[in-house]
Amino acid sequence: MGIRLHAFAIFVLLCAVLSGCLPKYVDVDKETNEIKFNCYSIKPPTKGVWSKSSSFFELHCENTFVLTTGGGEDIYWIYFLSDRTEYWDEKYDVDYMMNETETSLAFYKRKMLNYQKYGIREISSKIDVVEGVKDVVIRLKYQFISPTPVVYRLGGKEFVEETSIKGYEKLNPSKRYYYEVIQYNVSEGPYKWFFGDSAIFYKIILVHVSVNGKKDPGLEAMALEFLENVKFIQWSKKEEGEV
Numbered sequence: 001m002g003i004r005l006h007a008f009a010i011f012v013l014l015c016a017v018l019s020g021c022l023p024k025y026v027d028v029d030k031e032t033n034e035i036k037f038n039c040y041s042i043k044p045p046t047k048g049v050w051s052k053s054s055s056f057f058e059l060h061c062e063n064t065f066v067l068t069t070g071g072g073e074d075i076y077w078i079y080f081l082s083d084r085t086e087y088w089d090e091k092y093d094v095d096y097m098m099n100e101t102e103t104s105l106a107f108y109k110r111k112m113l114n115y116q117k118y119g120i121r122e123i124s125s126k127i128d129v130v131e132g133v134k135d136v137v138i139r140l141k142y143q144f145i146s147p148t149p150v151v152y153r154l155g156g157k158e159f160v161e162e163t164s165i166k167g168y169e170k171l172n173p174s175k176r177y178y179y180e181v182i183q184y185n186v187s188e189g190p191y192k193w194f195f196g197d198s199a200i201f202y203k204i205i206l207v208h209v210s211v212n213g214k215k216d217p218g219l220e221a222m223a224l225e226f227l228e229n230v231k232f233i234q235w236s237k238k239e240e241g242e243v
Contacts, residue, residue, distance in 0.1 A: 037063055039234035040082060042231075045225050051067070061085050061200075063081075063082045065081075067080075068167040072172055074210040074211065076206065079207070080230070081205070082203075083203075085193065085201075088197035093136060097137075097138045108123075112144070117148060118147075119146060120145070120146050124142065124144070126140075126142075133224070134188055135187060143180045143181070145177065146179065178212075178214075181207050184203065185201075186230075188201075191234075192235050204230070
């Protein structure tokens, strides 16, 4: 047992040194409420009192961050999910991100509608482009009703019933849960990477759950506020025309 623990400690140390996988989300600026972790800086929306959670291990620049606020009649989650960096390619444009978003939406719909436990009958959705905020932003909106709580696993890749994200215990029990979701799929770049130019990808998912069917007219403003405050802080961005 002692040898195994020693080997695990060495692994954790190597992981921290080589890939920066230990989370840095504890670095919070109390004056600005800015949270810095690994390669990103974020700020919770001004509306609500947000609490946070995160997976313990993070690969370098692959971060998972969850914020939650509310209780009683409705509750909110914000998922921030960043993917691994890629070498920059001009193909990472609006059309590329739109196709990726449409593919993921089809997957989500198929999975949720086929998952009998959720009992979801219909999912209404809309996809469009957001300009003037980040390099490329595709906005996905969808709504549905479920007789049982629906949750993302912490990695955010799919819906699974076993995962419990902090917050549902604060929501009043109900026979129906009303969901409205705003998701941003973002690509930025090129950034000056160690071995060339880098493309950055991340996803923001704002989930509002209500037990009485009341929608939040300020949901779009809240989502946009959060998106505008996301900053990639690991490397500097190349200026237009810079070689």
